[in-house]
Amino acid sequence: MTGRGSTAATIEFRSVTKRYDRGAKGTPGAVNDLSLTVPAGKICVLVGPSGCGKTTTLKMVNRLIEPSSGQIIIDGVDAATREVTELRRSIGYVIQQVGLFPHQTIADNVGTVPRLLNWPKARWRARADELLALVGLDPARYGGRYPAQLSGGERQRVGVARALAADPPIMLMDEPFGAVDPIVRERLQNEFLRLQEELAKTILFVTHDIDEAIKMGDLVAVMQVGGILAQFGPPSDMLTNPASEFVAQFVGADRGLKRLSLARVGDLPIHQAVTARLGEPSSQARGRLASAPFPFLLLVDAEDRPVGWLAGKDLPADGSVIGDKAIAMSPLLTRRTTLKDALSMLLDADVQAAIVVDRKGAVEGFVTAEMIFDWFRDDVRRRSEGDGASADGRAAATATATASGGGPSAGPAPPA
Ligand SMILES: Nc1ncnc2c1ncn2[C@@H]1O[C@H](COP(=O)(O)OP(=O)(O)O)[C@@H](O)[C@H]1O
Ligand SMILES: [Mg+2]
Incomplete structure (x- = not known):
């Protein structure tokens, strides 16, 4: 099991638009004509202010939301043509509130998807232990506990472990470290970057924090309200060559850049x-x-x-x-x-x-x-x-x- 590692997948958005229909015609889309490609094994961060369509974009990949038009192509196959359950099992999903099952132990939580896939008990238990260790939680200490007995940072690690359980080629992470304090958050970010060096998953990562985007992203997609892609490229592009006034302001408004005033x-x-x-x-x-x-x-x-x-x-x-x-x-x-x-x-x-x-x-x-x-x-x-x-x-x-x-x-x- 260890080290098998599924191959990562390429994710391609082709003119993807999502309109939440409320009757009114011509309402602006939550996501508007989005086209971008995330190469296999890379972290693409979607960043932008609240309401700009980040979560909607993410949920269209695992089809919790269906696009109004356009396609999402995963390794050459239109996600819309795949069986939904099978699609979702190939995609790890981490959200801010974690969504652990409160009445299940940590090991049971981590083993959720392998159990759904009918792995024998010994195998999914071993996998749960392996994953807990991978995210820095001693399985002997934590496996039998319940979510309420863990700190926010520990729960977030469990959320990551659970999403990795079936070794999915793709991970969707929606503000995964948003609910923990800044020190724990930075630690989780670092741990995750180290983990990704080994795992090399294709990751769509959502944040509203430009610092986090620059730190975590191989690629960054800056979005603005109306679900419009303002800029897409390596993080250095946003800093050295912002594509618009919006990007310049969004990047410039962040305290992170002010650190440049400190150094000489x-x-x-x-x-x-x-x-x-x-x-x-x-x-x-x-x-x-x-x-x-x-x-x-x-x-x-x-x-x-x-x-x-x-x-x-x-x-x-x-x-x-x-x-x-x-x-x-x-x-x-x-x-x-x-x-x-x-x-x-x-x-x-x-x-x-x-x-x-x-x-x-x-x-x-x-x-x-x-x-x-x-x-x-x-x-x-x-x-x-x-x-x-x-x-x-x-x-x-x-x-x-x-x-x-x-x-x-x-x-x-x-x-x-
Ligand atoms: N279920 C829904 N019905 C109607 N409008 C929605 C729904 N979900 C989100 N929206 C709207 O779509 C836009 C984008 O939302 P969302 O993708 O959640 O943004 P973000 O994650 O960037 O904050 C917002 O204007 C939001 O109000
Ligand atoms: Mg959101």
């Missing part, structure tokens, strides 16, 4: 730039560039101050490095520039790398928006490991101090 460029692993002095022989510069991952030279003056980037292919075949082919300059940052300011400068710039300079204006290296995003993700994960409260206090204080928005407030301005 000096906290990043600044990349070494390959530099070339104006006037130096181009053959030497080409030699240094050959072993660099980034095919651009940063031209500097006699004081190592940046002049501009030069593509390797634009280096003169022989002769000396000159500045007239330099492409646009990058924003200039110092180690003291906040990541929030650095990101906003990068998003406005033509070149997606900002140059870090020291107090005298000499080049120290460069950073990219991607590096800032990586920092952000790591930060969310680091914080999950425990020191949440104090960092939050600092975040609030600093965010207030720098809340005026507008242009960059630290670091020299890029040259015109």
